[in-house]
Amino acid sequence: MSPEGIPGQLSAPLIIALLVLFYGGTLFISFTISRKKENADDYMTAGSKIGFGVSAASMTATWIWASSMYASATAGYTYGVSGPIHYGLWGALMILFIYPFGRRIRKVAPRAHTLAEVMYARHGRSSQLMLAGSNVLGSVISLTSNFIAGGALVAMLSPFSFQQGIVTIAGGVLLYTLWSGFRASVLTDFTQVMAMLGAVVVIIPVVFFAAGGPELFTAGAANVTPQQQSFFSSDAFLNQGAPYIAAVLAYAIGNQTIAQRLFAVREDLIKPTFVTATVGYGATIIGIGMLGVIALYLGIEPTGGDVNNLIPQLAATYLGPVLLAVFFIMIIGALSSTADSDLSALSSIMMADVYGQNVAGRKKADPRTMLLVGRVTMIVATGAGLYFASGQLNILDLLVFVGALWGALVFPVIASFYWGRVTNVAFTAATLSAIALFVPVRFELVPMTGPIGLLVDVLAVIGVGVVLGLMCFGFFGTRVALVVGVLATVVVAPFGIGFLHDYTVLSASLVAYSVSTLVCVALTLRNRESFDFSLIARRTGEFDEDDDVPTADPVPNPTR
Amino acid sequence: MLTFYVLMWPAVVAGVLFFIARGFLRDWREARREGHRLI
Numbered sequence: 001m002s003p004e005g006i007p008g009q010l011s012a013p014l015i016i017a018l019l020v021l022f023y024g025g026t027l028f029i030s031f032t033i034s035r036k037k038e039n040a041d042d043y044m045t046a047g048s049k050i051g052f053g054v055s056a057a058s059m060t061a062t063w064i065w066a067s068s069m070y071a072s073a074t075a076g077y078t079y080g081v082s083g084p085i086h087y088g089l090w091g092a093l094m095i096l097f098i099y100p101f102g103r104r105i106r107k108v109a110p111r112a113h114t115l116a117e118v119m120y121a122r123h124g125r126s127s128q129l130m131l132a133g134s135n136v137l138g139s140v141i142s143l144t145s146n147f148i149a150g151g152a153l154v155a156m157l158s159p160f161s162f163q164q165g166i167v168t169i170a171g172g173v174l175l176y177t178l179w180s181g182f183r184a185s186v187l188t189d190f191t192q193v194m195a196m197l198g199a200v201v202v203i204i205p206v207v208f209f210a211a212g213g214p215e216l217f218t219a220g221a222a223n224v225t226p227q228q229q230s231f232f233s234s235d236a237f238l239n240q241g242a243p244y245i246a247a248v249l250a251y252a253i254g255n256q257t258i259a260q261r262l263f264a265v266r267e268d269l270i271k272p273t274f275v276t277a278t279v280g281y282g283a284t285i286i287g288i289g290m291l292g293v294i295a296l297y298l299g300i301e302p303t304g305g306d307v308n309n310l311i312p313q314l315a316a317t318y319l320g321p322v323l324l325a326v327f328f329i330m331i332i333g334a335l336s337s338t339a340d341s342d343l344s345a346l347s348s349i350m351m352a353d354v355y356g357q358n359v360a361g362r363k364k365a366d367p368r369t370m371l372l373v374g375r376v377t378m379i380v381a382t383g384a385g386l387y388f389a390s391g392q393l394n395i396l397d398l399l400v401f402v403g404a405l406w407g408a409l410v411f412p413v414i415a416s417f418y419w420g421r422v423t424n425v426a427f428t429a430a431t432l433s434a435i436a437l438f439v440p441v442r443f444e445l446v447p448m449t450g451p452i453g454l455l456v457d458v459l460a461v462i463g464v465g466v467v468l469g470l471m472c473f474g475f476f477g478t479r480v481a482l483v484v485g486v487l488a489t490v491v492v493a494p495f496g497i498g499f500l501h502d503y504t505v506l507s508a509s510l511v512a513y514s515v516s517t518l519v520c521v522a523l524t525l526r527n528r529e530s531f532d533f534s535l536i537a538r539r540t541g542e543f544d545e546d547d548d549v550p551t552a553d554p555v556p557n558p559t560r
Numbered sequence: 561m562l563t564f565y566v567l568m569w570p571a572v573v574a575g576v577l578f579f580i581a582r583g584f585l586r587d588w589r590e591a592r593r594e595g596h597r598l599i
Contacts, residue, residue: 033599046599051590053583054599060580081565183599190584197577204570214563276583280576287569294566 010324015158018325022332023172029191030176030184040367040544043181043374044113044348045264050186052272055265058189059277060284061337062257063095064196065142066149069288069334074307076292079236080228084289086241090248092282098252099274100474102262104417106270108533112540113352115259115413120357121539122416122531123424130431131413132353134406135256136346140384141398143342146335147389149308153331156303156312157324166389169332173339174382178375182260182344189341192333197284199330203315203323204287210318211294220297228296238503246467246509247403253413254406256345257338339385346381347374356543367544404442404505407463407512408434412520414470420530422520430520434512441501442508448501456507460500463510465489466517 010018041047050058068091075083109118116135120128147166154165177184212219227233252258265273288311295302295310303309315327355373356365412427440446441456448456469485500507591598 033597050599051583051587053580053585053587056583057580060576081562187599190580193580194577197573197580201570201574201577205567208563208566217562276576276579279572280580283569283572283576287573290566290569 026188027176040370055273056276057193058186060280061189061193062341065338066335072289073292076289082236084286088285090244096278121536139342143385144388146339177340185340192337196333223299250406257341347377350377404509411517426523430516434516438512456501457497460507460510461496463514
């Protein structure tokens with residue numbers, strides 16, 4: 001126990017009861033579906049035929065995490081009424097814009113488990129490990145961030161310490177996910193999303209009316225600037241919105257938790273699942289962002305100057321004990337549903353990509369050993385998450401950095417599934433050269449003046465065209481994408497050149513997109529041979545024959 | 561206007577909640593009818 005809790009908030013017995021209720025309930029649910037002898041493929045993708053209700057709930061719950069709630073409220077508090085839109089809308093579009101590509105990936109690799117596994121079948125080892133490595137990095141950061149959010153919540157709303165909070169939450173998540181893996185993750189996601197979304201429906205109106213209701217906006221008008229009152233704030237767009245628009249496809253490609261659900265849902269239900277999750281995530285996160293807007297109009301100062309304390313602070317101020325307990329469950333549900341997905345994602349990468357394809361080889365991979373690898377991975381990942389969380393690093397800054405870095409992978413990955421001439425060399429060279437240019441721009445290792453500033457601006461403007469072109473490509477095809485990409489580049493050029501390099505986060509991300517695209521296209525055009533996409537389905541597939549499903553052919557050394 | 565802006569989001573969330581719950585019930589009934597596991 002420590003003096004970190006606020007007197008008069010949730011008592012120690014109540015916190016223990018809530019945690020036992022939440023983690024006991026999820027453990028019971030996962031116990032009801034557990035099998036004495038789990039199937040290795042089901043441990044990763046749950047049989048690849050999940051229905052709409054479970055998959056939509058799971059995608060929504062996975063994408064809503066505690067940090068996104070805090071960040072949306074911070075955006076509302078910092079940028080005013082348009083802040084939550086510029087956080088939540090673009091985050092929601094990450095789910096929407098990936099589904100057309102997901103349908104294509106699923107078509108060429110109907111029985112795969114991870115995106116990196118498909119890259120191995122398409123290109124070979126270097127592309128696979130590059131993608132798997134970025135997926136692992138993203139999931140470990142996400143896991144750590146969720147543990148930190150849980151520990152901070154426990155420390156703020158109870159007499160328990162941050163350390164006690166992170167250990168309890170990490171243990172709870174590991175306990176219900178360990179045995180059945182992804183199957184436990186998706187089924188518990190349903191109950192977690194019911195609790196989370198139900199809490200949001202009640203808590204936002206209650207806080208709004210307790211804080212003064214409609215009168216709040218006239219009484220608190222003196223606390224906001226004209227930019228914060230505007231729905232079309234340029235501050236909010238340039239500092240919050242634009243970097244997120246650039247990251248829309250990058251986060252989706254770099255995140256194995258999305259890919260896992262693309263491979264798990266019944267193929268004909270990909271679109272309704274991802275559209276529902278888009279609306280569910282967007283409304284929930286923008287709605288929670290309204291708490292930040294309310295705090296801004298009230299003129300509230302965040303406890304300890306930390307904006308991450310805004311949501312718990314408002315909850316503690318305006319909610320009674322019952323609703324405060326509901327709020328506690330909402331945040332615990334948000335972070336647990338994402339943490340269990342991260343554990344499942346990490347275990348499937350280690351099972352399929354590391355053990356299944358690089359250690360044992362597809363032909364010799366033993367499903368029992370594979371399950372052991374998955375479970376050991378979960379335990380090690382939880383330990384790593386706890387280690388990093390106890391250091392209380394600024395993990396969200398790291399995630400923003402990694403998210404921008406993922407921009408280097410987007411074009412090579414997407415092009416590889418549509419354009420048969422893309423080679424392993426083109427993929428690898430494009431990604432590495434984009435990273436090599438991203439880092440000095442992002443950290444201003446060279447002065448962004450003169451010709452260098454001009455070069456960065458030109459590349460960033462091309463990056464705008466690439467981002468918008470790729471977004472259109474998934475829905476409307478190559479011709480529309482090319483027209484939109486060229487038009488966007490031409491329209492943005494007069495405004496962007498001489499200006500974009502001042503926004504290093506945005507310009508570095510756009511440079512990563514443009515450089516990877518230019519290098520990938522240039523090297524691909526030199527190749528005359530086209531890849532046979534039907535090979536991918538034969539090179540990926542089931543590892544475990546327990547369910548009488550056909551196994552894949554062994555991979556005949558893919559080197560293209 | 562701002563009141564509507566604040567309160568519209570929980571209303572949309574309630575709609576999504578209903579939609580997902582209905583989908584889950586259909587999945588569950590279908591699994592029972594066809595005699596296979598939900599997950």
